Amino acid sequence: MISDFAGGRLTIDLGALQDNWRVLSAISPSSECAAVVKADAYGVGLAEAAQALAQAGVKTFFVAHLSEARTARAAAPDAAIYVLNGLPPGACDTYAALGVRPVLGSMAELAEWRAFVSATGADEAAAIHVDTGMARLGLDPEEARALFSSDGIGFRPALVMSHLACADEPDRPETERQRALFAELRSLLPNTPASLANSPGTLIARTSGGDLGFEMRRPGVSLYGSNPLPGRPATMKPVVKLEARIIQTRHVPAGTPVGYGGAETTRRPTRLAILSLGYADGVFRAAGSEHGAPGAFGFAGSVPCPFFGRISMDLVAVDVTDAPESATSRDDWVEILGDDFGVDDLARACGTIGYEVLTALGRRYERRYVGAGHAPLKEA
Template sequence: MAIIDAIAAAHGARLTIDLSAIAENWRRLGAQAPHITCAAVVKADAYGCGLAKVAPVLWGAGCRTFFVAHASEGVTARSVLPEAVIYVLNGLVPGSGPALMAHALRPVLGSREELDEWAALRAETGRPLPAALHVDTGMNRLGLTISEALALAGDPIIAAAGIDLLMSHLVSAELPDEAINRRQCEGFAQIIRAYPGIPGSLANSSGCYLGDGIANDLLRPGYAIFGGNPTPGRPNPMRPVIRLEAPIAQVREVKAGDGAGYNARWIASGPRRLATLSVGYADGYPRSASGRGHALVGGVPCPIVGLISMDLVILDVTDAPAARRGGPATLIGDALDVDSVGRAAGTIGYEILTNLGSRYVRHYVGSID
């Protein structure tokens, strides 16, 4: 786009989200194990891409099981997915049971207390809504330990709580040679054997690429659906999903010794040409990318100089002849995927995606309706 459109310019930046790429990425992940059902994790507003827009597209592509983090996210998901199976990953937070029941949401239970509470709620309401059982195989965040889960095998509480899925979470799936992957797979296989007839879910985005050595009946990708690389160190098998462009608000010439931005953290070493973008950390673009990240102007990498401020980013566009007032700079897109932007900011692509700000004008393309 030669010039950012007037509406996007008025709001600071334009975030383009490719819905067809989201659907295709989900299919590609499922194709890694075509004999296994593929679900979708759509927590954090579908990784910043907009749950209300994304979830129906995934349903249209064939996805029938979804995961969110919180009950409130589940309520939103249910409003656009009336027939889907929706699990709430963070479990049965005290007091959340009635809302889960009201919206047919299935908690992922990770303690005996949660099992007891959910079983009691099922009995009290007469609603046989299922739940998943979370077994911790190495993450040490949520879930029963392996020994606790094995001790509960055959306990009437499992049927009373309506457990219809066994779950665990991989610690280092993006590093396939890590020994903990094997230990987790072996531990989860124990659980699967102890609970015959109940399917299990272990494979996250990177776990989809760990091969057949993983005991698994339901793939559970999230990040990779939205364009993140599930195979770090190798070419990304996913299609890019998001593109973030901001208009250049002003271009100026500076001389040697001039500073830029708060506290003059950057000093010009000679005559330079600077461009200021109408976007900042209030939009979710990370302040930690100050002096480390870059944007593309006319395809030319232009370093970020000075401190990123709340609403503005300064680029050195000396080597970018296309830089002009009103012209676009690409902050995510083309050679700048979410993983590389995350690395430049000293973080990960997950954080870049989930921090995408509400001030962006969101433009959806590639609908599969």
């Protein structure tokens, strides 16, 4: 098979994904723990992740686009599925046909959904998004107060929600201000379930003012093994393991420039392994080393092997001088992501965040799913 000769192999542990959801669910047992599976389930595969999470007990999923909702519906036929990016004009019939729920974040979206429900008698289930401090999507607080205090909604919303802006920095006061404002606004809809907490909000659980859980929490990146609270111990299991194939090794003397621009030069006799992996596969160019400034690492067994020079579109040079030749020969594998160097470690080496590392995982990898059964899926 062609996949047998892939340059990289990505192993996705669906059992770890399920275990992470169980840990997050247990933090606030009185609050439903949903799952965010947008962006192809943060790069691990939406269909496979949603199916595994549904098997574990997830009853509500959040995606960003209708195309994702279609895939999620096939994977989790009985789940409630919300589409975070709202209601495109003219899309009401498609939402109804798929049995998925728009997250309405503007007066125009509300008016279109209200008219559709009134004209067709369709299932009125939809969420209303209020902006409590992101200045992104959602009704502004004055719009929400006016709407919720009147009879103008025109249907019974299934959920009212907002999104935390700074919960990954737990000491910042903005989170408590958002919680208090959201609590005030949702009090105008006392019989409607409410959702505020994302991954960091789920993990910190409370502010000085009260519980962030409300009736539903919406963890995303933490499900997939990334730690959304920098500086605090990681509590989630790694979900992804990435390995890259060695396609060539070479011995070069000290003083040899390596890669584009000669941006890195060997300072000793060096053994290099050239990996079939590059920025086209989601290993960012910023992970390379330049002019003595270190970059990311791969691991040959337990031996750290630093990236050496600039990362190319399809290739990475790794210094394997200190690793045994028996583990670093042609067609051996170097671990890029795993227990020794996780998505957050690679993110730090690139000056970015674990979210970006996960969602950039490439499509050229051989993908292997382990840890939970999954069956072929039919698209809705």
